[in-house]
Amino acid sequence: MIRLSNIKLPLDHSEDDLKQAVLAMLSIKPEQLVDIHVHRRGYDARKKTNIFLIYTLDVETTNNEALLDQFADSQLIKATPDMAYKFVAQAPEGLTERPIVIGFGPCGLLMGLVLAQMGYKPIILERGKEVRQRTKDTFGFWRQKVLNTESNVQFGEGGAGTFSDGKLYTQVKDPNHYSRKVLEEFVAAGAPEEIMFVSKPHIGTFRLVSMVEKMRAKIIEMGGEIRFESRVDDLHIEDGQITGLTLSNGEQLHSRHIALAVGHSARDTFQMLFEKQVYMEAKPFSIGFRIEHQQSAIDEARFGPNAGHPILGAADYKLVHHCKNGRSVYSFCMCPGGTVVAATSEEKRVVTNGMSQYSRSERNANSAIVVGIDPNDYPGGPLAGIDFQRELESNAYLLGGENYDAPAQRVGDFLKGQPSDALGVVEPSFKPGIKLTDLSKALPDFCIEAIREAIPAFNRKIKGFALEDALLTGVETRTSSPLNIKRGDDYQSINVRGLYPAGEGAGYAGGIMSAAIDGIRVAEAIALDMKP
Template sequence: MLRLTEIKLPLNHPEEALLLAILTKLAISAEQVLSFSMFKRGYDARNNKDIQLIYTLDVEVKNQEQLLAKFANDQHVKIAPDMTYQFVAQAPANLPSRPVVIGLGPCGLFAALILAQMGFKPIVLERGKAVRERTKDTFGFWRKQPLNPESNVQFGEGGAGTFSDGKLYSQVKDRKHYGRKVLHEFVAAGAPDEIMYVSKPHIGTFKLVNMVEKMRATIIALGGEIRFSTRVEKLELENGQLQGLHLSTGEYLVTKHAILAIGHSARDTFESLYAQGVYIEAKPFSIGFRIEHEQSMIDSCRFGDFAGNPILGAADYKLVHHCHNGRTVYSFCMCPGGTVVAAASEEGRVVTNGMSQYSRHERNANSAIVVGITPEQDFPGHPLAGIALQRSLEELAFKVGGENYHAPAQLIGDFLAGEASSELGDVKPSYTPGITLSDLSKVVPAYVIQAIQEAIPAFDKQIKGFAKKDGLLTGVETRTSSPVCIKRGDDYQSINTKGLYPAGEGAGYAGGIWSAGIDGIRVAEALALDMLASLS
């Protein structure tokens, strides 16, 4: 099979243009093409008057070796790599113990799935509820019901990614094609087939709920066990080796192999691990706000007259600005046609995040506009100082918002002018339970305000209207990534706690659904191989 890359065609090309492009590229006749399929489809919208689709095609041809020799110096004609996932181990029938997976977000879900598929029958501990119960609690909070600290946007089956845009792409290096395994399992669980080939696949919250349930059912059918509303309170350690887990249910679970996939908001668990001597260090993260514009404006700026084309869908953006004060401001977790959501997991604190459904048909576009911060410069000293900073900002947002989980918000024009907002413009806020118009300089440090005030006009040069005065900023965005890294070695185990496998976003090794799933696979493989080695 040959893989052809960078095949460019007009946006509205006829179906037969793909075969013609193959014939033209390879200079062969149609009789030599046995079959072809689309591996990837993206687009180039830098010139929105002439948007092109960019294809990667897998082509089965006659005389493949002759063509490879002919195009030996052409980087766009190569052998298609074998991306089939191969299991690294198979559990023996008499396995004396079972591995444990702590957390059932994307990382824990894939770690548990891979272990189950290899026959290791994992026990999964999830502090939150099953995804449908969790959805009821989360939607209830958005409708002004009480916050459940154990069942919300952050905690529960599916993890924080369940209430997001469901993006399935990342810049993570994936030489072993684990990402392909992630996509295959998602399609098997009900995701649209298109996630296998579109360049920026996404799923959306409602589809994710059903998929997570089906993947859980697969794990259970393969002998896995899943316990909800079960939090790990303490590790049992002996000479730096994990021996077992003390659970919130009062049970003691014996195990020498546990994957720690707790997500970026398990602050109490971070504190407990640190107190028990597990090596943790502070890491950089980012803070800022959610910004909202009308999606139609973003579509027009990005796609011009092609706005609304079903292949293109709702337009997204990715923006970066390096400020004069040395700070970097960037867009993060952009949600086309989505909503800003209440993502608090602790009482008396306000946190924002973004979410889209698969259709991306809501009126507004939103993304985080955040400023990178570092332990050395912004929260020096203690390894958990980043958590303290997050909490202090979230408490300020709660206070300025009115102490009722309303989020403080400010019109872009007023923000740039340094004035508090008093009334809304054309952009209507999507955040529930509600917003309180105010002055966001009361919520975050001055360097954050200054950096974003410099960045927004710069972004306006790329997307005309980005600095539009009645766009809306809502705060505060603090959960961009984990504020800590639970260091692990080349064997994927904690550098000072054997048998504990830090994994995913909470441990500092992923950022988003796709990369978290990939990390879950990597760590599951490492654990499985170590378990087998311990039997020999």
């Protein structure tokens, strides 16, 4: 097939318009065109009154080779690449060792699935519960303030990505088209087929729940084993080689190939790894607040008269500002038509995150507004970032009233440096609830200074962003892992052979898609190392 790029058409174009654009681009007659397949569809909304769609198409003609020769110098007309996933190995007959995957979030899920598809029958250990029971526990915390520290937004089947917007796009380089493999597996598990071609695919929490269940069943059908409520409390290391592990119930498992896909909040596991002298380093991450606006206001600001168009859906945004104090402030994990959710995994701490359903139909838009920090801001060794996070989360618990409500403040009051005592037109979505206060006490002074400078700057890009009644809710501390478990080109720990740090928790991903891609890469590394 032939891939055509950068085809621009009006928002309300017809199917015939698309066909005519292909004919014009290739200078061919209608009878020479056999088929059109949409590979990618995005939009350009820089001019609100003239929004247009941008297509990448794969087309079949009666003379593909001749056309590719004719347009050999064009950057917009190329042969469609082979994006089919190819397994790097197959397990030998009489497999005597099974790889172990610790964690069943996006990274562990795809790692386990690919290992199972290659015949390696992985054992997957998840400290939390299966996804439906985990959902009950999480909603129980939001509604009744009863926290289960092993079953919540952070821990359980599906990982932290289950309670998110379900975004499936990433900026990581992907020359092997692993993202295509991820999307195909998600569609096979029940995701809408549009995720294969829209430029910013998402799924939403409720759909993710049933998808994760179907993928789990697929792994088990191929010989994999998944154990819930199975926290890893110790690793067995002999002469620099991993040999097994001990579970929280005392059971020991043996393997010389163990992957760590534990997510960014497995703080006790990080402590155990540090004590076992697995090499790790502190790394930069970001901290800040969640900001909420009415979604209709964001739609109007981004799309103007085209707000509400079904193809465009709920508007999102991506913002960054470089401050006078040398800090960078940016929007993160933007959730159109979503809610701000309680994401703590430890008692007497408050953490926020954002979540959307597939419909993105809730009244508010929210995103994290965060400030980049690095180990110079929290000196003290590889685990110092965790201590810093905990300090901020404990302080937020106090500011919120010591009952898991979150501290919040109207944007206008925050910019003026005065506490809030009443809400405006933006109603908070955070559950259990909020307590209006002065958020300048929630973060270090340099963060408050940077965010106060950034919000008016963002308002110049999105009219109404600095709306006085917009709401800030704190604190957002789990943007990424505060440490990096170093690995080599073979994906193994640089000082423990057979241990494979992976995904977001180890510092190699940031979001569902990049974590899933890293899971595939590590699965391949394990399979190649186990190959006879």
